[in-house]
Amino acid sequence: NAGVTQTPKFQVLKTGQSMTLQCAQDMNHEYMSWYRQDPGMGLRLIHYSVGAGITDQGEVPNGYNVSRSTTEDFPLRLLSAAPSQTSVYFCASSNAGTGTQYFGPGTRLLVL
């Protein structure tokens, strides 16, 4: 049981490049979320999903896309990277209704 896994661990991009951050969970959780964490800001919700085929926007969705084709996977796509997207990205999953979230180890992204 691996829990929540994220790849890559680190990534450097140039402005304008696109990439996909991968997230997978093996706990059969309905809910999955993407957060970014910046110094002094706390974690901010980017997008979330309540089940396969269903996604919704969080606090800071601009510049990011998501899809949920399976229960296990919830990739986050950066369409055209900007320096303001330099951050640590965490994926999380939870059972419906519990509110208890399990986080992946994070992806550190630097956009030059």
Place this chain on the structure above:
Amino acid sequence: RKEVEQDPGPFNVPEGATVAFNCTYSNSASQSFFWYRQDCRKEPKLLMSVYSSGNEDGRFTAQLNRASQYISLLIRDSKLSDSATYLCVVNAQYNNNDMRFGAGTRLTVKP
């Protein structure tokens, strides 16, 4: 105004001390409350949920005051291993889809 506010600290305390953190939230409709712990350069992990009547888990006690919209965490008999950042988390919607995090309070326990 941030939806969830915490004193950033840092709190530097000796081993064995009792330390308390407070957190205020702005959404009076919030129903779910949590404390998470985050070690340096690691992911957040659930420390405990916060219930209306208050709850205790070993050396940790959480309290909720709905009227004043604040949550507290008390740590008794601090250990070196308690050094971490403590995150206050509140749901923004009734169905727990949208969780809002405070920026965290940093605790360092010294020998």
